[in-house]
Amino acid sequence: MSVKMSIISKMILFLTTISVLVTSCAEKNTVVSSSAQNNPWKKMDLVVKSIPETKFSNKIYNINDFGAIADGKTLNTMAFQKAIKECAANGGGQVFVPNGKYLTGAIHLESNVNLHLDDNAEILFSLSPKDYPIVHTSWEGTEVMNYSPLIYAKNKTNIAVTGKGTLNGQADSTNWWIWSGGKNYGWKKGIPSQNDPNNREVLVDMAEKGIPVSERVFGDGRYLRPNFIEFFECNTALIKDVKIINSPFWILHPIKTNNMIIDGVTVNSHGPNNDGCDPEYSQNILIKNCTFNTGDDCIAIKAGRDGDGRRVAIPSKNIIVQNCKMIDGHGGVVIGSEISAGVNNVFVENCVMDSPNLDRAIRIKTNSKRGGVIEDIFVRNLEVGTVKECVLKLNMFYNVYGSQTGNFIPTIRNVSLENVNVKNGGKYSVWAEGYKESPVENITLTNVKIQKVDSLYLLKNVKNIKFIDSYVNNKKVESVK
Incomplete structure (x- = not known):
């Protein structure tokens, strides 16, 4: 009988000890949680720590191996596209842009791809609207089918644009910026712009009426300028170190995107809505x-x-x-x-x-x-x-x-x-x-x-x-x- 009581006493002591430990841990967690709530900067630290970092295979896909020519004149859209597709098909890695000037139309990224620019590499984006196919995008806060952003990703995970090279939209008052309708950007009476009756306000009206995005088709003849880099409904993304100049419109545009780091980027662009x-x-x-x-x-x-x-x-x-x-x-x-x-x-x-x-x-x-x-x-x-x-x-x-x-x-x-x-x-x-x-x-x-x-x-x-x-x-x- 005394042996049974001894065992029971030990069990009670053990359970009591566990209960105290659990209560103590719960109290500590409560204190941490309360501290974070009361101090917004601790909450910020928790958010920063929670953002996952991109990780890529060490495989490198040099765009020159896919036919790119660094003369600043040859259109390299297909070379970029082939390199990105090949990289993605093989589990991802780095699509490498070596030193030199590369003209291209829209660049569309795939999951697990890091577009990396060498230090003296410069990507020049075409000034021809036909080089930017119609995609699901957004313009001044309204979703629309419009010209593709210059660099675009939709529904992708683990993507990046990195390196110390330059992304040059080539926009100025003789091309994209004049579409703003701003006199300071080259517009004069008689020149078409986003302010014409069938353009910006029509889009806003369509949205107010609940017309589906798939039916809000703009693009040619509507003069709504494309964004520069847009990650749409993406997760785990990075833009690091690049220099961005002369954008047609908004420059870095994460939309419906979670967990993104923008680090060490230099933006120098003085156009309208830039x-x-x-x-x-x-x-x-x-x-x-x-x-x-x-x-x-x-x-x-x-x-x-x-x-x-x-x-x-x-x-x-x-x-x-x-x-x-x-x-x-x-x-x-x-x-x-x-x-x-x-x-x-x-x-x-x-x-x-x-x-x-x-x-x-x-x-x-x-x-x-x-x-x-x-x-x-x-x-x-x-x-x-x-x-x-x-x-x-x-x-x-x-x-x-x-x-x-x-x-x-x-x-x-x-x-x-x-x-x-x-x-x-x-x-x-x-x-x-x-x-x-x-x-x-x-x-x-x-x-x-x-x-x-x-x-x-x-x-x-x-x-x-x-x-x-x-x-x-x-x-x-x-x-x-």
């Missing part, structure tokens, strides 16, 4: 160590336009920007205006923004036609030299294409800036405008120092804006309830 990077309906996107010198927003986080955005209904989230340099552009890091599906969990840190031709540092732009919920935007450790208009602009009344009002009142909330140093902030430190029924709310500026700015702020329908240890024109700023 956004540097436009993640759209995408998640877990890391943009780091890049330089953006652009004709439009340096980085513009998107989530679809109007009815099309609400149809797709995929918010962009977990977008991380680290150690980047922004020079010319409408904004350094911008959210919108194609924003209808919403954006959340954006992290920006350790960036330098400086140019008399940079309008704003951080900007959110939407309106009651776009709608969208934009929340949880975290910014820290910025060095801002000069911006034209303001350091932080949050605008629910963005209007650029005529009437932009509707029944979709947007939400902007939970925006934080900390450790930001600004030499010349332009007109306002903060410009924020909301609706009475939907004020811009919960804006926090901590240790923000703006040496020079014309006016402290412009606030309309703003709720709970805090200035903590922040100074503008050498005066400490008080919070506004």
